[in-house]
Amino acid sequence: MTFHRADVIIDLAAIAANIATLKERAGVPVLAVVKADAYGHGLVAVAQTAIDAGAQWLGVALLEEALAIRESGITAPTIAWLVPPGSDFVSAINANIDLGVASLEIFHEICEAAVRLGKQARIHIEVDTGMTRGGFLGEWESFLTALRKDSSLVEVVGLFSHFARADEPGQPQNAIQLKRFTEMSDDLNQMGIEPEFHHLSNSAATLIDASAHFDLVRTGIAMYGLTPDYAHLGSSHSLGLIPAMTLRAKLHVVKEVFAGTPVGYGAIASTMTDTKLGVVAIGYADGIPRIAQGAGVFVDGRRAPIIGRVSMDQFVVDLGPESEAKGGDWVTVFGKGFDGEYTADDWGVASSSINYEIVTRISPRVPRIYEPAPTLDIS
Numbered sequence: 508m509t510f511h512r513a514d515v516i517i518d519l520a521a522i523a524a525n526i527a528t529l530k531e532r533a534g535v536p537v538l539a540v541v542k543a544d545a546y547g548h549g550l551v552a553v554a555q556t557a558i559d560a561g562a563q564w565l566g567v568a569l570l571e572e573a574l575a576i577r578e579s580g581i582t583a584p585t586i587a588w589l590v591p592p593g594s595d596f597v598s599a600i601n602a603n604i605d606l607g608v609a610s611l612e613i614f615h616e617i618c619e620a621a622v623r624l625g626k627q628a629r630i631h632i633e634v635d636t637g638m639t640r641g642g643f644l645g646e647w648e649s650f651l652t653a654l655r656k657d658s659s660l661v662e663v664v665g666l667f668s669h670f671a672r673a674d675e676p677g678q679p680q681n682a683i684q685l686k687r688f689t690e691m692s693d694d695l696n697q698m699g700i701e702p703e704f705h706h707l708s709n710s711a712a713t714l715i716d717a718s719a720h721f722d723l724v725r726t727g728i729a730m731y732g733l734t735p736d737y738a739h740l741g742s743s744h745s746l747g748l749i750p751a752m753t754l755r756a757k758l759h760v761v762k763e764v765f766a767g768t769p770v771g772y773g774a775i776a777s778t779m780t781d782t783k784l785g786v787v788a789i790g791y792a793d794g795i796p797r798i799a800q801g802a803g804v805f806v807d808g809r810r811a812p813i814i815g816r817v818s819m820d821q822f823v824v825d826l827g828p829e830s831e832a833k834g835g836d837w838v839t840v841f842g843k844g845f846d847g848e849y850t851a852d853d854w855g856v857a858s859s860s861i862n863y864e865i866v867t868r869i870s871p872r873v874p875r876i877y878e879p880a881p882t883l884d885i886s
């Protein structure tokens with residue numbers, strides 16, 4: 508018996524179609540970014556779908572995520588790039604996981620693990636070209652010296668960096684980052700090291716800046732069918748992408764109230780007219796942002812906006828006086844948006860946030876359902 512009061516439906520065919528679209532736009536191999544449980548869509552099901560659809564690489568932040576990919580039986584080249592000192596580099600090298608090298612300290616630990624195993628580590632050198640997070644900046648020269656000394660312990664598979672403002676076409680910082688990337692690449696070449704894969708582009712650069720594609724692009728948000736930046740790049744639909752995640756919930760209670768009825772904690776809103784209210788069985792413990800105002804649900808072919816503050820397990824919507832919705836009916840919290848339902852973009856705007864945060868924050872309390880079924884056993 509299964510009863511869900513809320514669930515997430517993942518359209519794996521949409522993910523496959525988006526990968527095909529991105530592959531075509533990129534003209535170079537695609538690395539599918541599946542960190543954070545594939546942006547909330549489910550790590551293993553999405554990783555396998557992406558590979559089946561033509562992605563040649565997988566990328567994650569954490570080593571745990573990469574190891575979970577290997578445990579599922581997926582053997583495609585996989586890189587983990589957020590591997591702080593103290594990470595289990597022995598297990599990583601054993602499992603054929605490529606490692607991002609973001610500092611000298613990390614490089615030294617990876618080399619130690621390689622010595623212990625008697626096996627070369629596959630690394631991708633991360634350079635800081637202007638994002639100012641991980642990657643070599645001031646340590647670059649001392650890293651090159653260390654690399655010269657220990658070059659037999661590692662196979663330099665890649666050189667990579669990350670854009671800070673790729674979603675802003677024409678922004679001068681992008682050209683500066685591109686130039687620095689090329690210069691640091693030249694430094695390596697002068698040492699006789701020529702990695703097979705130079706990679707710099709995220710989804711936004713994949714979609715709009717062919718000069719930054721190099722040998723591989725790392726696409727995250729776009730493979731899930733979502734725009735990297737609604738304001739600068741337009742909607743998911745305008746980019747030819749198909750949103751893969753639909754969040755549904757059931758109406759718990761429907762009730763008629765008079766105009767002027769205050770709703771929810773703090774009574775921050777009251778009904779404007781006599782109307783019907785719907786109590787939706789999902790709340791901030793499930794990942795609905797508590798501050799959301801201006802989004803809502805789609806039911807009976809129309810939008811019903813949030814009224815009052817989002818609670819832990821529920822929120823209230825104004826269904827309108829004519830609504831025929833009743834307790835137990837499914838409502839769409841967000842979805843593809845093709846029929847007028849709210850989208851993850853709408854919820855991002857309603858929460859002073861972005862679609863990335865909306866899809867990644869849906870909690871494990873909400874079951875994921877795959878349509879069509881995944882090709883790998885993910886139980």
Ligand SMILES: *Cc1c(COP(=O)(O)O)cnc(C)c1O
Pocket residue numbers: 540542588669708709710711725726727728729735
């Ligand atoms: C998350 C991430 C990406 C993917 O970014 P999108 O904007 O989702 O395409 C690419 N590269 C790195 C290093 C990342 O951390």
